Amino acid sequence: MRRILPVLAGASMLAALLVAGPQSSATPVPTPEVTLPPIPAISGLPIPSLPTDLLVPKFTGAPAAKQPIAHPPIPQNPWLSPDGTNTMHNDSYASDAYQVSGPLGQSLKVKSASYGVRECATIAFDSHNRIVGLCGGLEGFGMMVIDPVTLKPISELRTSARNLATGTNPLTDICGGTYFFLDADDVAYPTTGQKTIQKIQVQADGKLVRQHEWSLAANVAADDCLIATMPDYDGRIWFFTQQGTVGTLDRDTGAIKTYELPDGEEVTNSVATDETGGMYVVSTHALYRLDATADGVPEVTWRETYDRGSRLKTGNLSQGSGTTPTLLGDRWVAINDNADPKTNVLVYDRREGVTDRLHCTQPVLADNAGTTDNSLVAAGNSFIIENNYGYGGPTTTILGKTTTPGLARVMVEDDGCHVAWTSNEIAPSSVAKASLGNGLLYAYTKPKLTNPLSNALDAWYFTAIDIRTGKTVWSRLMGTGIQWNNHYAAIYLGPDGAAYIATLAGLIRITDG
Template structure:
């Protein structure tokens, strides 16, 4: 295990790269059937702890009292499993908010399981409450079904190897293995590095079975890759590629229709959809609403250009917005921009016939030290942003280092928007989540290492913030060391309110006793 972590650190530092390989011509690279064997998980072993865990605070603060947050209803997409269980960002609106009450901090129990050098960045929950994860490692991607209590794998199915044409660094590569969605029949739809969409059934016994595979290779350029999929309210699957191809897939006929965003615009985030048929995606230059024609072809309904700044900020995977569009109520859609010197939360009016789409531009976080590469959180009448500025990979948070502080809540009303609070917690890349059921925002935080007898310890905490006041309520240690880094994996709440977060070495479970 220690050797695996050494390998991980070496790859993060750029020691292990694909640049020394002689790549064959594209025509020489086969597109095989996805019949790769699973990479066995390490069963029953926790994420390795270190003696330094005993030298840092285990719990800071005090348990919270639930204070539910009123929130506009989020419609249920009929082609997704119940809201809160279906995608990385919880629902079709990409709200990153749960109705269920998460941990309050009462005698918290922390459990972990290691799956080798693999991270299950996106997880969902099937009709039996089991975890369904899409997990990526240095070698490629696979799906796992995991017991939500013991964290032991129930079954595994490898989905794809990494494509050397589109993947240079496994720590920044999001091609064919980051996003998927789960429907109400326990069927998962991940993309692959081989430019296909899979239909994978989670059977009642937890076994994963591939039922179908649609190839989109004829519609995706050789050096491009699939990033995200999402069903609209009519059931057609939309897909998005890194180089800006947008397409629809009819699951019954296999028919594919595509359109292309302007040259130079990339898509590096997930998407949202609403009950009116709109599909919302942000490129490195603009926010889009797309709709399907009567024939099912994607077309741009409107396009809003934003300030993409002049540089790739440390903490972003691309020069542009780092957010998945987040919908709120029947009116708003929000993203962040990449402006200098200060990033902004941009709130748009998505209603049909709106004459002025941009409702407000609200500066947030620190000047010259603020950005995000994670979705905004919708909570009540607000959007919450976390600061990822300075996070450039796992080596950014070792030897006492960390990223830049800041989480801010932006309130929205008919007259505009304003910052309600800014919290100085440091969440390098946590994909924060809100519990509307108890009024807490959860972030995965890593304070700057505090020297103890000339040693510096890298401690990671699961942190709860009061959504109303912005004050940190409590923080619970998960562990010290690089193996506890979540590296852009999201926080999740299970159907019973238990919290989960993936790390570079496995999965962590956090629950009130």
């Protein structure tokens, strides 16, 4: 027990913190001979389990049979590693869907590893199928290369310090450490809290080497920060700041070109891009398609405002859509709004020449208790939304508390949209993922337990939902306690179909037996 106390204490400290509260060229930043040391991982230790695991069901339901779902093709962005391995949302379309078949629930094997008080919210997979993670803790962010089977760290590199002097809550701070992308040459491109984009090579032996760093400080306001980065299909690196600066970086010349969204519009999520040159981003007021001119200047191709509501809902990081735009086929792009009494899934026609872009406004989730701060999942001819209403951080899901139920599938037809099903599963903050290879939607759930012996316990489950029917197929306990909270991190499927979930204390791997 002594060996796990630091992890538990650290997780408690995280929870306590939540309660408390012009055009230019990029200047290359030389890599110093002496860099910040990595935050040492706790090699070999699992995420600590508790005796209370014995008081809740370990597995419910039954194994599934594969029922693959056909999905419109997603063109491979040549500047990203293969789809399913390159970003938090799987591909340039931000589909959150995998072609590979994930766990079916057959004699599930669960393995975990603790990395201290760090969460690897975004992970990718290199050409050797190793995990490449961007992991954040109280002190800042770092890249990690992790063995995909043992979950032991292979190498680490500190990328960005966190400025705690600003009073920013580390649990809601997404500046310079949430998103990155991996290219086909095993090179990662994370943003930093120091307003830079780094180029980090994952070598054949798994070591991380910082090759280059571009400073964007001259193009980003002193009180602003980098949120997201993504390459378009021509290889430009686009970047987006919280206060609405949109920029492109030519990594050969270092040239930076920027555009400013209207005053008051913020960006708090990632972005999507397609093969026609469009870059799609949602601000707290509108959905945008931007394109770059021949010399790289970002321009607004179209802008669609939406109902951003009258309040910041518990479960959102900003007053507005909580989604990364999700693309489907060669026609659709979808987000959610922030309307009341019901939030809506909004589906737009992104084709060139369309004058009436809003295809449908589909109400979903509970009245006055529905929102999401996670990307919609594209599966077949549908978008799936997860309800995060009521999640305000780790303290809102302790002592048996949980959030508002609800996942819903919205079908898109030529003449409109309709809700195919609504699930009562409760997924406080996970980025759900679809396995097109087997027809299952994976969510990270925390049910409201009714057994008098367990209703004050905090049990976290890896849950599989039938995409076609919305019925829960099975749920497997990961553990009880705050250390199993995944706090807005995504679910991932590796190239071999293994599932991974990051938590406040480490990483979980789930496979069929």
